[in-house]
Amino acid sequence: MQYNDTIVALATPAGAGAIAVIRLSGEGAISIASAIFVSISGKNIASQKTHTVHLGHIKDGTRVVDEVLATIFKNPNSYTGENVVEFSCHGSNYIQQEIIQLCLRKGCRMATAGEFTLRAFLNGKMDLSQAEAVADLIASESEASHQLAIQQMRGGFSNEIKVLREELLNFASLIELELDFSEEDVEFANREEFQKLITRITNVLKRLIDSFATGNVLKNGIPVAIVGEPNVGKSTLLNSLLNEERAIVSDIAGTTRDTIEDEISIGGIGFRFIDTAGIRETSDTIEGLGIKKTFEKIKDSQVVILMFSAIELKGSKSNLQVEIEKIKNKYPQKPLIVVVNKVDQLSEKETSNLLSLIPNTSSLIPVSAKTGKGVEELKNTLLEFVNTGALRNNETIVTNTRHYDSLLKALEEIQKVQVGIDANLSGDLLAIDIRQALYYFGEITGEITNDDLLGNIFANFCIGK
Template sequence: MTHTDTIVALATPSGAGAIAIIRLSGPDAIAIAANLFASVSGKNLAKQKTHTVHLGNIVDGTRVIDQVLATVFKNPNSYTGENVVEFSCHGSSYIQQEIIQLCLRNGCRMAQAGEFTLRAFLNGKMDLSQAEAVADLISSDSAASHQLAMQQMRGGFSSEIKKLRQELLDFASLIELELDFAEEDVEFANRDEFQKLITRITHVLKRLIDSFATGNVLKNGIPVAIVGEPNVGKSTLLNALLNEERAIVSDIAGTTRDTIEDEITIGGIGFRFIDTAGIRETTDTIEGLGIKKTFEKMEQAQVVVLLVDSVQLTSGSDVIKKRKVEIEKIKNKFPQKPLVIIANKVDQLSPEKISNLKSQIPNLKLLSAKTGEGVEELQSTLLDFVNTGALRNNETIVTNTRHYDALLKALEEIHKVQQGIDSNLSSDLMAIDIRQALYYFGEITGEISNDELLGNIFANFCIGK
């Protein structure tokens, strides 16, 4: 792949639609487009100002392919930093392909996945973390994931990392300078100021690393495991939450033998609900595997919803004691996970029995998955568990695994620098750890990159972006 030629691709989803956009970018984009475009007013597209739109026809010799709008963006004031032309044509798949083929015959080549955004990065229009946020923005399917992607596109934590990297680079330069005057035993880098910078960098890195746990679940959907004994209504609850018949509901115990997952958005936050196999003693091999997977999903979930049968609870004090023991076992096994305890089938109970239940089991929530009573209250409870305060306060949150890994490695090197300061390590040895920390900072923003890294990142983009 070279980045000095002119590329073309469909910038809108493939298939028929009302309108499609075909994008050209490169040094000859405007010249090639001008050869294919016949303005209705006789204008020469190559002589038009940047950021202007023109009506005309795409022509192949004497044949008119379509009437289009041609939008001109001249370098460096374009998305890619190059000359860019976008043809807005009618959304026929045939027309799209005819125009693209015509562009290819006139000097363009097909763009590869993410190549427009890659060129924007290479031409300094955005840093690497912002370029990655473009893909996250396109794939965002909730208000939370959209907000995180927008925050990252506006600079996110990369601007903070750039500032710290520059300050560290300035000190590194002074320490490197000391090596040139090693025989004279002089210090150009103020060690007190350097200590303050290392302390500040350590604090920022720890904060960003800690934010990844929140950012990752907000980006990908918060996993919620619905667990309980067979026939307590787990599948009915999943169907009520999704508002569709997603899981098979039956009076026969052990109907769900594998986990069933689906996603919904509540209050702008994505939740991934997992309906699990009922937990009980069984000799059925297949059902036993499903129960084993239930415990695996509880381990992976951020929130556990324990569903119990309210009718069974009112059958005697022994049942309530047994359920309390089960609740304590789950709390002890997963002490860090929020646990929501729900008594289902309350539509079958009298008000007196409901009041008695609430008094015996603390924080018990009442619900009828069959009628929908209490489902909205459950949704509100789940939202309360989500730490969205950081989003509302526009606090920086890390969502990218590559960034997280680089931050961990940078923090490790900063710890080595701190140890060097504490033990009065010589400048030449300290400089090695500083260089490594600078390397990992640069990996995040793209100030240090290689073809393999860029290839891996942009391969996940759609063609046309």
């Protein structure tokens, strides 16, 4: 792929709207724009200052296509580091395509997915981890995922990696220098300082690796499985949490045959609630498959809400203690919230007496999914299970699987260096593992890359970004 030509794409979502933005980038962007744009004031936009906006018409010969605003960004002061022109036109599909086709006929090429951001990376406007954060920012659907993407796009993560890589590179250079004077037995790299650096790098890498578990769920939403016997009100609770009729509610046991999922934001954190089939013994093949999937969803979830019906408990038709222990024993690492539903059908005294008979559990919440009573308390309890301390303190949190993989490999190489130091190995042997660690650091920021890697990353971007 050549990156010295001029590209064009729709930068706003496809479809009709009030306005649309068509973006051109490349050496010929301003000259091509000048060939189709006529300023109302008669100005030649090629001679105008960067970061200026001009009103005029897009013309195809003598035919007026649309009245637009043309925004000029001259290199290197643009998103891509190249000459960039953005036409803000009316949002008709016809107008959008007419302007894009006109640009193509004047010498532009259609941009590929993520090519504007790829050019920004290639022109040094951002490093690779910052470029990847652009896609995360566009995809963010909660305050937490937005904050993580903003932090990474501003270079919080890459700056931390760059500092470590630079310090390690300095020591690597000194060790390489020792190899040139091996016959003279000269030591340029202070081994005590080198040991301190390796210890610090190890600690930072472990912290970043550990943060991935938190970052991944904050970015993608925390899966919460709602489980229990049939007719305890799981679907009603889902509807109450979402504040919409998402799941079918019926008095007929076994109505939910498959899982139903939807996501909401609570306190800026995305939670993905999963309404599951009621757990019971059944001869119905389809219902049985739904129950099997219920246990699969419990396994994949981060938090489990185990529901009981206050009416059933009052009638001693359900063994609450056995069911709680069954879930705890099968999934001991998962936070468990016990919810007693339908308390609206009991008096306050009956509810109090019932709850006093239930075995002590740290997260026991009486609710009425039908009226909404106790739902806010349930939401607050869910937030308590999320470790948002690092997020609030603006600490670096890893959310990208590629970065996580490179960090693991870098840590493995640093640990090999530590083994070498402990064994008092020579500098040439230490240098091998140091070079490999530097390679994995460089992979994260894009200082070391290849066409296949870039292709995989930017293929996930939208056209126009």
